[in-house]
Amino acid sequence: MRADAVRGHLDGLLLAVLEPGPLHGYAIIAAVQQRSAGALELRTGTIYPALNRLERLGLLRSGWQSVGERRRRCYELTDAGRRGLAAERSGWAEFTTAIGSVLNPS
Incomplete structure (x- = not known):
């Protein structure tokens, strides 16, 4: 899938x-890829700026955790992030309904 297809939906995906629950950056990339059956492949240069922005907005919080032998910054949703996710889902439902109406008219 084209990288520009994700534009505008990255926050919702993350x-x-x-x-x-909390995940570190590479686990986030793997989760998106797994949940999209391999259709979406995000790059670190895409997700880390987005994660930092979402944290500045108060939608995520992060902290250092040991994962195996390494310390990794793990990200988790805040209460505001859960509300933001609900809004993203609502917006996505409206978007897909509108696009479906155009692409597949009755």
């Missing part, structure tokens, strides 16, 4: 994969 919030959604963090909903079950």
Whole structure:
């Protein structure tokens, strides 16, 4: 899938994969790829600026955790992030309904 297809939806994707619990950057990339059946491949240069922005906005918080032999920064949703995810899902439902109406008219 083209990288520009993700533009505008990256925040929702990141919030959604963090909903079950904290993950570090590479695990976030793997979760998006796994949940999209390999259709979406995010790069570190894409997700880390987005994660930092979401943290500045108060939608995520991060902290250092040991993962195996390494210390990694793990990200998790805040209460505001959970509300933001709900808004992203609502917006996505409206978007897909509108696009579906155009692409597949009755």
